[in-house]
Amino acid sequence: MDRRHLLQLAAATATTLWLQRSAWSQPKFTSNPFTLGVASGSPTHDSVVLWTRLVVPGGALTEAATVRWEVSRDEAFKDIVKSGQLQALPELAHSVHAEVGGLDPDRWYFYRFFAGDERSPVGRTRTFPAPDALATKLRLAYASCQRWEHGYFSAYRHMLNEQLDAVLFLGDYIYEYPGAKDAVRPVSGGWVITLDDYRRRYELHKSEPELQAMHAACPWIVTWDDHEVQNDYAGLHVGENGPEVKDFPARRAAAYQAFYEHMPLRSSVLTQAVAGLRQGAETRLYGELRFGRLASFYILDDRQYRDLHACTKDGKPGSSSVDVATCPLLADPKRTLLGAQQEAWLDQAFARAGQGWNIIGQQTLFVPRVSPTPDKTIVWNDGWDGYPAARQRLIDSLRRRELRNAVLLGGDVHENWVGHVKADFAEAKSANVAVEFCGTSITSRSGGNDKMAERLARNPHFVFADGERKGYGVCEFTPRRMSTALRVVSDVAKKDAGIETLASFVVEAGAAKIERA
Numbered sequence: 001m002d003r004r005h006l007l008q009l010a011a012a013t014a015t016t017l018w019l020q021r022s023a024w025s026q027p028k029f030t031s032n033p034f035t036l037g038v039a040s041g042s043p044t045h046d047s048v049v050l051w052t053r054l055v056v057p058g059g060a061l062t063e064a065a066t067v068r069w070e071v072s073r074d075e076a077f078k079d080i081v082k083s084g085q086l087q088a089l090p091e092l093a094h095s096v097h098a099e100v101g102g103l104d105p106d107r108w109y110f111y112r113f114f115a116g117d118e119r120s121p122v123g124r125t126r127t128f129p130a131p132d133a134l135a136t137k138l139r140l141a142y143a144s145c146q147r148w149e150h151g152y153f154s155a156y157r158h159m160l161n162e163q164l165d166a167v168l169f170l171g172d173y174i175y176e177y178p179g180a181k182d183a184v185r186p187v188s189g190g191w192v193i194t195l196d197d198y199r200r201r202y203e204l205h206k207s208e209p210e211l212q213a214m215h216a217a218c219p220w221i222v223t224w225d226d227h228e229v230q231n232d233y234a235g236l237h238v239g240e241n242g243p244e245v246k247d248f249p250a251r252r253a254a255a256y257q258a259f260y261e262h263m264p265l266r267s268s269v270l271t272q273a274v275a276g277l278r279q280g281a282e283t284r285l286y287g288e289l290r291f292g293r294l295a296s297f298y299i300l301d302d303r304q305y306r307d308l309h310a311c312t313k314d315g316k317p318g319s320s321s322v323d324v325a326t327c328p329l330l331a332d333p334k335r336t337l338l339g340a341q342q343e344a345w346l347d348q349a350f351a352r353a354g355q356g357w358n359i360i361g362q363q364t365l366f367v368p369r370v371s372p373t374p375d376k377t378i379v380w381n382d383g384w385d386g387y388p389a390a391r392q393r394l395i396d397s398l399r400r401r402e403l404r405n406a407v408l409l410g411g412d413v414h415e416n417w418v419g420h421v422k423a424d425f426a427e428a429k430s431a432n433v434a435v436e437f438c439g440t441s442i443t444s445r446s447g448g449n450d451k452m453a454e455r456l457a458r459n460p461h462f463v464f465a466d467g468e469r470k471g472y473g474v475c476e477f478t479p480r481r482m483s484t485a486l487r488v489v490s491d492v493a494k495k496d497a498g499i500e501t502l503a504s505f506v507v508e509a510g511a512a513k514i515e516r517a
């Protein structure tokens with residue numbers, strides 16, 4: 001199907017259809033089609049996106065199907081405040097993205113879907129406080145990297161008890177691999193390449209009850225990293241691993257479509273990008289959200305618009321460790337990670353920012369992390385370390401706009417790294433510009449704590465790091481301070497893994513200084 005047609009469908013299906021009852025497509029289901037659960041996301045002060053997808057065993061559902069939704073103030077659905085219906089289309093894998101507006105600010109709601117005679121599980125979601133409201137508390141988890149073969153998603157069973165207002169998911173929701181050495185459990189399917197492959201892989205991940213339950217518990221704010229498409233891809237440049245795929249833009253477009261089909265995203269993610277269509281078709285994920293006067297979110301996309309990696313070993317695609325002295329291209333001021341348009345948008349968003357917490361949600365580690373090799377400056381070229389001029393432009397923007405209370409949350413590295421963003425990293429006494437909490441993974445493996453002392457000594461802007469434990473972070477924001485707890489599971493290979501706090505930190509408002517709690 002051509003892209004334009006897809007965009008029209010997405011736009012048409014996101015708004016409620018007022019059809020004659022006779023015009024509804026009401027297939028008879030032989031089993032409940034809501035097996036992937038429900039989700040909500042992209043919240044504003046008066047709206048939220050409700051998501052589900054109809055799946056019938058054996059893919060027997062080939063026609064469009066009408067899905068009804070209800071939003072209620074109470075769990076028993078006695079006080080229904082909004083309802084509607086829309087078409088779940090085969091072209092979009094029978095996914096449903098109901099954009100519900102006209103809701104009260106700062107309020108919890110319950111929602112559910114109906115199709116044929118079947119009913120979905122009940123989800124719980126909330127609106128954010130009005131932009132000018134003095135909100136007093138925001139509790140947020142940040143998470144990333146859930147490789148299926150590497151373990152069970154038991155972290156989410158514990159996240160369910162954290163009394164969160166929202167989950168910030170920062171990439172690698174799926175992985176495209178056919179399996180792993182010493183896998184905890186097998187994946188179904190081989191290399192993930194076609195639209196169908198991507199859909200099957202999301203179905204696999206969403207079959208985990210703990211993940212479904214967390215989606216049903218509060219709204220999610222999501223971005224992606226590389227594995228939603230392919231390891232280490234960069235913009236329209238192919239990444240590495242797996243069979244050669246001739247038409248990478250087509251693969252990327254399929255992967256982006258499958259991401260949209262499985263996430264609680266607004267249809268504008270697809271339709272806003274029409275003007276920006278190039279050979280690979282933009283999918284506009286980046287954007288801004290506001291939680292009253294307490295916090296603003298800036299959600300970034302550092303994959304779709306980035307330049308190719310600099311100096312990857314032997315001229316291969318993908319990433320590698322690079323000796324800065326032998327790679328002058330690294331310092332090229334023209335190189336970009338966010339793309340010119342997103343950079344300009346972010347700078348403008350900072351200019352409008354309020355006095356509350358400014359939460360920058362992005363994929364990877366922001367501050368430098370140099371290898372502990374003596375006499376050499378070796379960095380990994382896939383993260384911000386591979387795009388130092390772009391990183392400095394963002395730091396300069398933070399300073400020029402005098403952004404208060406800037407907090408970077410990231411993922412990708414499968415390790416917990418906590419540190420300060422400095423105005424100038426070459427100068428130890430340089431001012432702190434922001435704080436950064438880069439998360440570990442839900443399951444994906446990492447290198448461990450060998451040489452951690454040397455790594456920390458070589459990178460003194462960090463206050464804490466751990467290369468072993470898996471889990472998520474919880475941040476609580478109040479007008480006076482931000483507290484972060486690094487929550488870690490006992491063992492990803494065990495379904496009944498326990499949880500504990502690895503370390504806690506406090507940042508006082510206005511200080512840009514991380515204190516161990």
Ligand SMILES: [Fe+2]
Pocket residue numbers: 145146171172227412413414444
């Ligand atoms: Fe990852």
